[in-house]
Amino acid sequence: APLRHWPIVLVGLLGKILGPLGFLWAAAGGQLPWSFGLTIITNDLIWLVPFSLILRAAFIEWRLEGGRRIYEQAAQVLLDTVQTNAGETVAAMSHKSPVLMAFLRHTGCPFCREAAADLAREKSTFDAIGVRLALVHMGDEQAGEQFCESYGLANTPRVSDPERTLYRALKLRRGRLGQLFGFRVLRRAVAAALQGHWPGSIQGDSFQMPGLFLVRNGEIVRTFRYETAADRPDYTEFVCGISKHQGSVAAVPA
Secondary structure (H helix, E strand, C coil), rough: CCCCHHHHHHHHHHHHHHHHHHHHHHHCCCCCCHHHHHHHHHHHHHHHHHHHHHHHHHHHHHHHHHHHHHHHHHHHHHHHEEECCCCCCCHHHHHCCEEEEECCCCCHHHHHHHHHHHHHHHHHHHHHCCCCEEEEECCCCCCCCCCEEEEECCCCCEEECCCCHHHHHHHCEEEHHHHHHHHHHHHHHHHHHHHHCCCCCCEEEEEEEECCEEEEECCCEEEEEEECCCCCHHHHHHHCCCCCCCCCCCCCCC
């Protein structure tokens, strides 16, 4: 386990650096012949590369592990403090029943409107398996209320996040051009429009990507981050197996 025991590797690297330096000092002073340097090549120099790569990998792992801890702490704080329009925190809701947090794109996006229609259609299924739906949007509360009412989601708990605090904390990034305007995305946008989901005025950051989080007992147990704005996940499959009568499920690759 070289990454875990990186201090030993570091000591080895220092030895492989100080050895050649000692040779140069001795050879320059006439205490060792320069031909002795051939031994330095195999005994010291060739080890500089693998030892350096091991230490680099250990540093990257340490940095990523630290980032994961910060992310988990920030996510937990938000779940414990952020309230829906009904004045209840997501964490409190999730102790009563699992919560599907659906982070939407800007409400003028045809994919956002399509997602709202899909969620409204599947809400009865969520209720049947004991999962509660909560929406996170980037508009103000009034705009969010109007949008939800238009899709039959008036009684669905929602969180207004115009500053994208939740989006950023849960690592939902702004999309790249290919994720937002690629050929497949544009083709799907036309299909969504033909089904009645026409684009509208932009409410929020038009580059923000959506996502899904399943929360149970105050913890995120399943995650889905969109590869493109045109992704259309199977919401029932996503929440399947995490009802209040069942155990946790494995995470979907982020």
